[in-house]
Each structure stands twice: as structure tokens, then as C-alpha cells.
Amino acid sequence: MSKKDPAPQADDAALLGAAQVRELAERLEVRPTKQWGQNFVVDANTVRKIVRVAGVGPDDVVVEVGPGLGSLTLALLPVVRRVTAVEVDPRLAGALEETVRSLQPENAAKLRLVAADALTVTKLPGPDPTALVANLPYNISVPVVLSFLQHFPSIERVLVMVQLEVAERLAARPGNKTYGVPSVKAAWYADVELAGRVGRNVFWPAPNVDSGLVSLRRRTPPETTASREDVFRCIDAAFLQRRKALRGALASWAGSPDRAEAALVAAGIDPLTRGEQLDVAAFARIAEARPEGQVDTPPRARRRGRETRSPVPGP
Numbered sequence: 577m578s579k580k581d582p583a584p585q586a587d588d589a590a591l592l593g594a595a596q597v598r599e600l601a602e603r604l605e606v607r608p609t610k611q612w613g614q615n616f617v618v619d620a621n622t623v624r625k626i627v628r629v630a631g632v633g634p635d636d637v638v639v640e641v642g643p644g645l646g647s648l649t650l651a652l653l654p655v656v657r658r659v660t661a662v663e664v665d666p667r668l669a670g671a672l673e674e675t676v677r678s679l680q681p682e683n684a685a686k687l688r689l690v691a692a693d694a695l696t697v698t699k700l701p702g703p704d705p706t707a708l709v710a711n712l713p714y715n716i717s718v719p720v721v722l723s724f725l726q727h728f729p730s731i732e733r734v735l736v737m738v739q740l741e742v743a744e745r746l747a748a749r750p751g752n753k754t755y756g757v758p759s760v761k762a763a764w765y766a767d768v769e770l771a772g773r774v775g776r777n778v779f780w781p782a783p784n785v786d787s788g789l790v791s792l793r794r795r796t797p798p799e800t801t802a803s804r805e806d807v808f809r810c811i812d813a814a815f816l817q818r819r820k821a822l823r824g825a826l827a828s829w830a831g832s833p834d835r836a837e838a839a840l841v842a843a844g845i846d847p848l849t850r851g852e853q854l855d856v857a858a859f860a861r862i863a864e865a866r867p868e869g870q871v872d873t874p875p876r877a878r879r880r881g882r883e884t885r886s887p888v889p890g891p
């Protein structure tokens with residue numbers, strides 16, 4: 577056993593309870609807005625749980641998207657090396673540092689505030705982030721997760737609280753009725769698990785739906801010569817008409833149903849399969865099998881050009 581003091585836990589720290597969240601909001605004259613998905617956590621046990629399930633520790637540099645009034649930030653700060661908090665609402669961004677200074681002065685130096693729209697953030701100050709931990713605004717939760725996994729390869733783990741339905745969709749497996757574009761794209765970057773459910777009563781104001789915790793662990797993307805963009809375009813096309821067999825659903829993506837069929841056969845996939853049955857590795861194989869130089873063309877041009885294009889290459 578080490579003689580060193582154990583790493584501080586969120587349990588020891590000053591956290592915000594329901595009364596403090598409301599008081600703080602009142603003092604800052606912040607009325608929560610739907611536009612920015614502002615449902616603040618008013619339950620200290622929930623933020624402790626998020627930090628615990630995230631599995632972050634003293635070496636972690638955590639990005640928190642949407643710190644709001646600071647409920648989760650205050651639970652993260654005692655536990656991790658640094659928190660970089662990205663907040664779009666200038667009223668909240670302007671107050672966060674002061675909140676931390678007054679409640680946890682010992683951790684104030686660990687906080688870095690970035691006042692910005694998280695969807696535009698592709699670089700962050702300070703050391704590379706190792707984790708994303710956030711209670712995300714519901715309307716942009718999937719784009720935020722995908723964008724941070726794309727732009728920050730140093731992020732190894734993600735724990736986000738999102739609308740339960742979105743959490744289930746992110747963690748869904750092929751064949752499941754909630755499996756869709758978010759599930760396949762998230763699986764490109766990470767192994768994804770539903771890590772818990774959270775009732776709506778831990779928020780102020782309470783949303784109309786329950787929430788879920790989603791845990792993502794970075795993995796190596798499927799091996800393919802196709803670019804991520806190409807694979808993602810193929811996924812988008814397949815799910816645009818999710819009940820359709822891929823031969824038809826991928827027709828415009830490939831140039832024609834015949835070309836789609838050829839790419840599917842070359843990838844070893846039955847052309848009558850539906851996208852909802854395939855995992856991300858299968859989409860990577862299809863994108864790889866697509867004829868080179870192929871571009872999405874309007875239907876008329878596609879019909880005219882059909883006979884003149886070169887055949888789809890074999891596997």
C-alpha cells in the first residue's frame with residue numbers, strides 16, 4: 577500500500593445542491609433557455625456518479641462541454657489534473673471561474689474556460705485532453721461527441737449524459753431497432769456502452785424525458801483504404817432509407833443500383849441486406865469497394881452516364 581494520501585474524491589468537495597443552483601442562477605439573472613438545452617443538474621449524487629463512472633483520475637485532462645453553473649465541473653476538479661470547460665452562453669461562461677474560486681479555491685488553477693460553441697472547437701489550450709465528460713445539451717449531443725472524437729485523438733474515454741433515447745441509439749448494436757447513423761459512426765471511434773439511467777427529477781428545470789449515461793472507449797477504426805469521410809457518406813446513404821435493401825438505398829451513393837450491387841458483392845455483402853443489419857466494419861468494406869472517382873450525380877446525368885462508367889473493381 578502506498579503511503580501517499582489517496583487522490584481526493586468529489587465526495588470531499590464543495591458541490592452544488594438544488595438550493596445553491598437556483599440561488600446562483602438568480603444571482604446571475606440566468607433563466608435557463610431551451611435554445612442551449614439548459615437543464616442544470618441539482619443533485620450532488622448524480623454528478624458524483626458521473627465522475628465515478630467516467631473513471632477519470634489525477635492524470636486526466638478533461639474537456640467538459642457545457643459546464644453551465646458548474647455542478648459537474650465542481651465534482652470533476654478535485655479528482656482530475658485539469659478541466660477545460662467549453663461554454664457557449666456568455667452569462668455562464670463569465671461566472672464559472674468566480675464560482676470555482678469561491679467554492680473550491682484550491683482547485684481554481686486547474687480550470688481553463690473556453691467561451692465558445694463546442695461544435696466549432698477543433699483546438700484547445702493546454703495539454704491534450706484525455707477524456708470528455710459532460711452533461712450535454714440534448715439538441716447537439718451526438719454531433720458534439722463525434723466532433724470531439726474526430727478532432728481530439730488524444731481523448732481515450734468519454735462519459736456523457738444525454739437524453740435516454742439518444743443514449744440507447746448511440747449504444748445500439750446492428751439489428752436493434754434503435755441502431756442507426758449515430759450508433760455506426762460512434763462505433764467507428766469507440767466501443768460504446770449504455771452505462772446507466774438517470775431520472776428527469778435531478779434537473780432544474782426538469783426535462784420531459786429521462787437521461788442515460790453513455791460510456792465510449794476509443795478503439796482503432798476498422799482497417800480500410802477508404803477515408804473516414806467516405807465511410808460516413810456510405811453510412812448516411814444507407815440509413816436515409818433504412819428499410820430499403822442496400823442495393824436500392826446505396827444506388828445514388830454508388831451511381832446506380834447495379835453499381836451499388838457490385839460494390840456490395842465486392843465487399844462480401846448480400847445486396848438485399850439492410851443497413852441496419854451491418855456493423856461499421858462492413859460499411860468500411862463497402863466504401864472501399866466503391867468505384868474510384870465516383871461522385872454523387874443528379875438522376876438524369878446518372879442515367880445518361882450509366883453505360884459509360886468503368887465496372888466496379890473486384891475485392
Ligand SMILES: C[S@@+](CC[C@H](N)C(=O)[O-])C[C@H]1O[C@@H](n2cnc3c(N)ncnc32)[C@H](O)[C@@H]1O
Binds near residue numbers: 648664
Ligand atoms: C444540460 S446543460 C448542463 C449544465 C451543467 N453541466 C450541469 O450539469 O448542470 C448544457 C450546457 O451546455 C451549454 N451549451 C449549449 N450549447 C452549447 C454549445 N454549442 N457549446 C458549448 N456549450 C453549450 C448550455 O449553455 C448549458 O450550460
